[in-house]
Amino acid sequence: MSGSALTYAIIDGVLTGSVYALMATGLTLIFGVMDIINIAQGIFVVLGAYLSYEIQLHWGIDPFVGLLITIPTLFVVGIVVERAFMSRLKGPEKTAMSILVTYAVSLLIEGSLNMIFSVNDVQINAWYVNRSFKLFGVYFAYIYVFGFILAVVLLTALWALLYRTRFGASVRASLADQTAAALIGINVRRVATICFGIGTAVTAAGGMVFGATNAFNASSSYDLISRLLTIIVLGGMGSLGGALVASIGMVMLEDVVGVVWSPVWSTMTFFIVLVIVLSLRPQGLFGKQLARTA
Amino acid sequence: MPILSVSGVSRAFGGVQALQDCSLEVAEGSIAGLIGPNGSGKTTLFNVVTGYVRADQGTVRFREKEITGLKPNQVFALGIGRTFQLTRIFERLSVLENMLVATQRREGWLRGLTRSKSSPEEVSTALELLDFVGIAGLAELQAGALSYGQRKLLELAYVLVADPQVILLDEPAGGVNLTLINRIAEKIRALNAQGKTFLIVEHNMEFVMSLCDRVTVMHQGSDLVSGAPEEVRRDPRVLDAYLGGGDDELEEVAGG
Amino acid sequence: MGHWSRAVWVLGLVALALFPVVVTSPAYVAIGVFTLIYMACASSWNMFSGYTGYIALGSAVSYGVGAYTMALVSIHANMAPGAAMFWLVPLGGLVASLVALPIGAIALRVRRHTFVVITIAIFFVFQLTAINAGFTGSTSGLILPFISWNESYYNVPFYYVALGLVIFATILSALVRRSRFGLQMLAIRDDEDRALGLGVRTTSVKLTGFALAQFTIGMAGALYAMFVGQIFPQFVFDPLFDVSIALMAFLGGLGTLAGPLLGALILESFQQWLTLTFSNSSLYLILFGALFLLVILFMPQGIVVFIRDRVTRRAAREKAAVAAAETTLAGSRA
Numbered sequence: 006m007s008g009s010a011l012t013y014a015i016i017d018g019v020l021t022g023s024v025y026a027l028m029a030t031g032l033t034l035i036f037g038v039m040d041i042i043n044i045a046q047g048i049f050v051v052l053g054a055y056l057s058y059e060i061q062l063h064w065g066i067d068p069f070v071g072l073l074i075t076i077p078t079l080f081v082v083g084i085v086v087e088r089a090f091m092s093r094l095k096g097p098e099k100t101a102m103s104i105l106v107t108y109a110v111s112l113l114i115e116g117s118l119n120m121i122f123s124v125n126d127v128q129i130n131a132w133y134v135n136r137s138f139k140l141f142g143v144y145f146a147y148i149y150v151f152g153f154i155l156a157v158v159l160l161t162a163l164w165a166l167l168y169r170t171r172f173g174a175s176v177r178a179s180l181a182d183q184t185a186a187a188l189i190g191i192n193v194r195r196v197a198t199i200c201f202g203i204g205t206a207v208t209a210a211g212g213m214v215f216g217a218t219n220a221f222n223a224s225s226s227y228d229l230i231s232r233l234l235t236i237i238v239l240g241g242m243g244s245l246g247g248a249l250v251a252s253i254g255m256v257m258l259e260d261v262v263g264v265v266w267s268p269v270w271s272t273m274t275f276f277i278v279l280v281i282v283l284s285l286r287p288q289g290l291f292g293k294q295l296a297r298t299a
Numbered sequence: 300m301p302i303l304s305v306s307g308v309s310r311a312f313g314g315v316q317a318l319q320d321c322s323l324e325v326a327e328g329s330i331a332g333l334i335g336p337n338g339s340g341k342t343t344l345f346n347v348v349t350g351y352v353r354a355d356q357g358t359v360r361f362r363e364k365e366i367t368g369l370k371p372n373q374v375f376a377l378g379i380g381r382t383f384q385l386t387r388i389f390e391r392l393s394v395l396e397n398m399l400v401a402t403q404r405r406e407g408w409l410r411g412l413t414r415s416k417s418s419p420e421e422v423s424t425a426l427e428l429l430d431f432v433g434i435a436g437l438a439e440l441q442a443g444a445l446s447y448g449q450r451k452l453l454e455l456a457y458v459l460v461a462d463p464q465v466i467l468l469d470e471p472a473g474g475v476n477l478t479l480i481n482r483i484a485e486k487i488r489a490l491n492a493q494g495k496t497f498l499i500v501e502h503n504m505e506f507v508m509s510l511c512d513r514v515t516v517m518h519q520g521s522d523l524v525s526g527a528p529e530e531v532r533r534d535p536r537v538l539d540a541y542l543g544g545g546d547d548e549l550e551e552v553a554g555g
Numbered sequence: 556m557g558h559w560s561r562a563v564w565v566l567g568l569v570a571l572a573l574f575p576v577v578v579t580s581p582a583y584v585a586i587g588v589f590t591l592i593y594m595a596c597a598s599s600w601n602m603f604s605g606y607t608g609y610i611a612l613g614s615a616v617s618y619g620v621g622a623y624t625m626a627l628v629s630i631h632a633n634m635a636p637g638a639a640m641f642w643l644v645p646l647g648g649l650v651a652s653l654v655a656l657p658i659g660a661i662a663l664r665v666r667r668h669t670f671v672v673i674t675i676a677i678f679f680v681f682q683l684t685a686i687n688a689g690f691t692g693s694t695s696g697l698i699l700p701f702i703s704w705n706e707s708y709y710n711v712p713f714y715y716v717a718l719g720l721v722i723f724a725t726i727l728s729a730l731v732r733r734s735r736f737g738l739q740m741l742a743i744r745d746d747e748d749r750a751l752g753l754g755v756r757t758t759s760v761k762l763t764g765f766a767l768a769q770f771t772i773g774m775a776g777a778l779y780a781m782f783v784g785q786i787f788p789q790f791v792f793d794p795l796f797d798v799s800i801a802l803m804a805f806l807g808g809l810g811t812l813a814g815p816l817l818g819a820l821i822l823e824s825f826q827q828w829l830t831l832t833f834s835n836s837s838l839y840l841i842l843f844g845a846l847f848l849l850v851i852l853f854m855p856q857g858i859v860v861f862i863r864d865r866v867t868r869r870a871a872r873e874k875a876a877v878a879a880a881e882t883t884l885a886g887s888r889a
Contacts, residue, residue, distance in 0.1 A: 042668065093852060098809070100668050101610040102851065105805055108798055109847040116840030227794055231679055238672040273683040276676045280661055283673055287665040349752060371752040381752065389745035392738070399735075400742040401753040417735070461754060 010264040012143060018257030020149040021218075023156040026252035028211035028229075029236040030163065030245055031204035037180040037243030038193075038200045041091055041103040045111040047230030049205050052114060053079055053212025054221055055122060058129050068129055068213045069151065075209040083205025086110055087198050111226065118223040126220035134217050152214035159210055160249070163203070167245075176200060180243060235279050241289030251290065300363070302327040302496050303379070303465055308347055308357030309520075317343040319520035321357070325465070330487065330497040332507040332528070335517035336541050341500045342384060344517070345467050349381045350374040361465070380458035381467035384500075386450040390443030394434065394453060397442050398425035401460040428456045432486060448475045455486065465496045472503045484510055508532065516540060559866075564813075571721075575714050584710040586827040588782060591717035592775045593823040596796075597803040597815035598724040599775075602731055603768035604801070605810040607761060608744035609667060612797045613658075613674035616681045617769040619791040620654050621647030621776025626697045626786050627690070636700035641716055644777045651773020652766045659765040663758065678797060685788035696787035699780060713782045720778065721816070724771045728812055731767075740764050744810075799823075802843075806850055808857030817858055822846075 032046045053075055060071040090110065094102050128134075133147035167173035178186040179196050187193045215221065215229070236255055240247025258278060259271040266274075282290065301324040310318040318340045325331045333341050346352035348359050350371040358367045361377055369377075389397050402421045417425075429435040432452040437445065445453060451471060458466060471487075472480045480503070487497060487510060501507045507514060508528040515525040518540040524531055531537060571591070575584045596614065604610050624647040629640050662673045685691045702709070731737040739760045742750040751757045780786045800815075803822050808814025822843070829839045854861035 036668075040668070042671065090848065090851070093855075098608065101608070101671070102805070102855070104610065104612070104671060105798070105802055106848065106851055109802070109844040109851070111844070112840045113844030113848070116837045116842075116844065119837035119840070231675060231794075234672045235676050238669055238676070242668060269687045270683075273680055273687075276680045276683070279676050280673065280680070283665055283669065284661045287669065289669070351748065351752070371748070372754045372756055375752055375754040383749070387746050387749040389742050389749070391745050392741055396738060396741075400738060400750060400755065457753065 011261070014257050014260035014264065016143065016145075017149070017260050018253045020153040022253030022256040023160070023249075024152050024211055024214045025232065025236060025256065026249040027156045027159055027207050029233050029240070029248040029252055030160065031207040031211075032233050033237040033240065033243055033245060033248045034176075034180075034200055035204040036237065037245075038176060038183070039091065039103075039197045040100050040183075041094070041107070041201075042100060042234070043107045043201075043204065044104055044230055045086070045107040045114070046204075046208060046233055047226035047228075048111040048114045048118075048223070049079060049082070049208040050212040050215055050229050051118065051221060051223055051226045052082070053209035054129065054216030055118060055127075055212075056209065057213040058127055058216055061129065061131070068131060068217060069155070072155075072210055072213060075213065076206050079209040080202045080206035083202040084198060086205070087201035091201060092194070092198070111230075115223045115226060122222070124222050124224070126222050127216075128220045129213065129217040131217065148214070148217050152218070155210055155214065159207060163207070166203075172196075172199070232275075235276060238289055239279050239282060241291040244289070244291040247289060247291030300327070301325055302362055303348070303498065304360045305344065305348065306358055306360075308344070308354045308359065310343060310347060310352060310355050316520050318347065318354070321517070321521050323515055323522055323525075325496060325498050326513070327464075327496055328491070328494055329512045330491055330499065330510055332511035332514040333498060333500045333517060334502070334504070334507055334514060335523070339517040339540075340520040341517055342469060343520075345381060345469055345500065348374070349379060349467065375461065375463070378461070378464040379467065380461060380463035380465070382451070382454045382458055382469055382471065384469040384473065386447070386454050388442045388445070388450055388453055388457075390441070392442055393438070394429065394440050394442050394445070395422070395425060395438040397453060398429065398457050398460055401457040425460065428459050429453075431459075432456045433482065448479045451475055451479070451483065455483070459490070463495070465498065466490070468497065468499045468501075470501055471499065472501055472506045480506060567816075568722075571718055575711050579707070581707055581710050582831065584714055586824060586831070588710055588713045588717050589827055590820060590823040591714065591721050592779055593800065593803065594816050594819040595717065595720035595724045595775050596772050597800045597807075597819040598721065598728055598812075599768045599771035600800045601804040601809065601811075601815040602724070602728045603740075603764045605804055605815070606731070606737060606740040606744060607764060609663070609761065609765075610671050610801060611662075611674045611765070611768075612671055612801060613662075613678035613681075614769075614772050614800055615792050615794065615796040616658065616678050617651035617655060617772040618776035618779070618796055619681060619685060619788070620651045621773030621778075622780035622786050622791040623685070623691060623697075624650045624773070625777035625780040626699050629700050629781075630697065634700055636702040637704075638712065640700070640702070640781050641712075641778075643781070644716065644720075644774050647777025647780075648770040648772075648774035651769045651776065655766045655769040656762065659762045663761045663765065675794075675797075678792065678794065682788065682792035682794075685792050691788055694787065694789070696785055698785045701784060702781075713778065716778060717775075720771060720774055723774075725812065725816065727767075727771070731764075732812065736760065736763070741810075802847055806847065806857060808859035808861075811857065811859045814857050814859040821858075 028046065028050055032043055035041055035043050056075045056078060057068040057071050060066045060074060061068055090106050091103065094106065133151055137144045137146040139145070167176055175186070175191045175196050178189070178191055179193050183193055219225065232255065236251045237248055239255070240249070240251035255275050258275055262274045263271040303325040305321060305323040308318050308321045309316070321340065321344060323344070333344070335341055343352060347354045350369050350373065354367060358365055360366065361379060366374060366377065389400060392400070399417045399421065402417065402425065426435055426438060429438055432455055434449055434452050434456070437449065442450075442453065455468070455471070471483050475483070484506060491497060499507065499511065511528060513525065514528050514531045516523045516531060516537050523540055524534050524537055526534070574587055578584065596618065600611065600614055625640070625643045628634070628643055628646065634640055658677055662670055662677060665673055686694060691697065739750065739755045742755060743757055743760065747757055776791060780791070799822070800819070803818035804815040805818070806822060807816065807818030826839055826843070829842070830836070850858070
């Protein structure tokens with residue numbers, strides 16, 4: 006393999022991977038705190054993309070500025086979905102039910118988006134979408150760099166929220182052990198609702214970048230959710246660092262396979278790697294191994 | 300010759316050394332007690348013996364045969380049954396079905412598939428045991444509807460189904476009323492009279508001291524003292540272990 | 556089984572058997588075939604996932620493998636188009652079960668929540684392979700030997716074979732539920748580690764249940780391929796199939812015998828009818844999603860359990876009273 010292809014794979018892995026990391030972080034946070042697997046994360050990303058697209062089309066607001074509107078909007082959407090449906094899930098089948106309920110939510114949104122926007126692909130456009138600059142002999146597309154910066158800023162903000170605030174301490178306690186967190190007086194219900202809101206809100210940013218780098222329609226959510234799920238499983242469910250590493254690893258691996266072999270097999274390679282990793286390390290790369298009797 | 304012997308077992312979880320060179324012997328036909336502050340490694344030792352947790356070092360022997368590293372189902376099949384600190388029953392099965400899960404003959408999986416849930420003899424054995432612990436009247440009830448004390452009795456009963464020679468009880472008297480504590484003690488004595496060996500983890504000192512032939516005190520993952528109940532009670536090191544426990548409460552919260 | 560529920564089963568079976576006699580329109584009989592195929596799959600899915608609590612979302616792998624077995628064997632063996640091809644239906648099931656063994660061996664190593672996701676991942680491996688590999692015909696699909704039965708009659712044999720699959724899946728589920736093996740699966744659902752500690756060989760029980768469940772799904776896939784005459788990787792390896800049969804089972808009542816059948820009957824016939832009437836799949840998605848959310852909110856245990864609870868409420872109350880009395884008795888005896 007040529008050196009430039011490898012360089013490209015690494016750069017793309019870091020740039021694009023960080024955006025996936027942002028979306029996957031929301032998913033793994035929701036799982037870690039609530040034991041909920043949110044299949045609707047994919048359609049939320051698409052929803053975020055459509056919102057950015059519409060805001061720019063009708064109001065002429067730049068998608069990055071538009072995040073000031075779309076992020077709070079999706080935060081509210083998340084809160085509403087959590088209060089309306091997630092909070093009703095209880096009992097031993099909670100996780101399984103959550104998959105199906107969030108899938109139903111996803112279908113509802115998918116059908117609505119199809120009706121409003123039709124199934125024709127659209128793409129967010131701005132001056133930085135199709136332009137690039139050259140640095141050290143490598144071309145960088147502006148949108149990927151901007152997306153990377155956005156992801157880094159938001160991930161840092163999320164990190165600060167989790168590790169530097171009182172609320173963050175409650176979240177981390179809930180991630181570690183929900184029962185113990187409740188015992189020491191943390192309102193796990195409220196933490197869960199806000200986490201679901203945050204986990205959904207990050208898709209607004211992820212969706213904007215996704216919509217600017219891909220032509221999309223409502224059914225793009227299937228590809229997105231399958232990738233995001235495999236990322237959080239590979240990283241270890243509930244592990245924030247694992248989501249980051251797995252995201253970047255996924256994009257790099259796909260790029261490398263796409264260059265040395267064929268793009269046709271690149272996505273599949275990632276799934277195969279997932280299967281191999283899990284058969285060796287069932288808890289994922291960074292997952293906590295639970296004692297059997299815990 | 301001890302029926303169960305643990306020698307030099309160590310086990311760490313991450314940075315926490317749950318067991319450190321722990322040794323223990325249980326004589327056949329005895330009732331042995333295992334006490335110690337929270338977090339001293341009692342439950343972990345149970346988990347190692349019954350195959351739920353692998354030991355980093357050391358060996359476990361059952362009738363001179365090494366059983367270290369066997370899976371829980373294999374340990375059970377050899378004749379070592381256990382109950383859990385927080386009772387673990389199959390909540391959506393009936394009480395009788397709970398008993399039948401434990402009714403395992405050594406048979407191939409294909410036979411399990413073609414066999415009906417139970418033979419009449421198995422059902423009557425199960426009902427006898429339920430009657431022995433005093434909940435036969437609840438056989439058809441969904442197990443999730445049982446009270447905490449009844450769950451403890453059910454757990455004891457279904458461990459008995461396979462006729463184990465050694466029974467490990469994790470806090471049998473924890474969280475149940477005095478009447479029930481006495482009943483459980485009575486059942487243990489009755490079973491012991493039939494030749495069953497017991498190893499019991501318990502916080503209720505009166506329960507342990509009155510029931511057990513021999514008591515082992517654990518501290519920080521190791522066996523500190525072993526002896527007859529009175530000896531142990533008088534041993535100054537035991538008091539130190541309990542008083543110097545430090546962050547016990549925290550571990551109690553975490554389920555340690 | 557009470558008199559009432561037995562009567563409902565018999566009536567249901569009679570109604571299904573008479574359907575193509577009464578409703579002769581080929582379009583509606585075709586709807587019937589698809590509905591029965593989904594009923595068989597949902598029932599079979601429930602026999603593993605409903606009993607063990609391991610939610611599998613990769614059943615389309617078995618469906619697709621069954622469909623491709625039918626297509627590839629009938630094409631390459633130069634089979635004469637016609638009823639003889641029905642013999643390939645059990646073969647499709649067998650191949651699906653065999654393929655499921657290594658899949659299960661990997662996927663069942665992981666914890667329950669991860670299992671869901673790994674089945675999705677394995678599903679995508681199969682889908683992408685089918686789309687990209689040569690022998691599957693890639694995106695243009697495969698055309699099976701053309702069966703030139705009369706149009707008005709064509710659907711009927713398929714209908715009855717599909718009904719046979721439903722009966723097979725139901726009887727198998729009932730037998731498993733009554734067997735020790737079934738009890739072990741239910742024990743795994745409630746507390747897997749405890750079951751292991753009571754001597755249940757959980758790994759082999761799960762793997763056997765998983766492979767067994769794929770048999771009927773594989774047969775259904777094979778029948779589907781023969782019925783529609785041409786298959787495409789993206790339709791036989793369809794993620795919507797995975798979720799649909801799970802939703803059907805949940806809708807009707809997870810872990811019950813009648814629930815998945817009822818759920819599939821309602822949802823699939825509803826979907827087919829909507830497609831026929833409105834040809835608007837977006838509307839279907841919205842109605843499907845809304846219906847499911849309503850069910851979750853108002854009858855989270857599924858339709859069958861909801862109805863059964865209403866019907867037997869009084870009996871249950873009496874039983875509870877008896878139990879309470881006995882509890883008091885047991886307490887006082889102590």
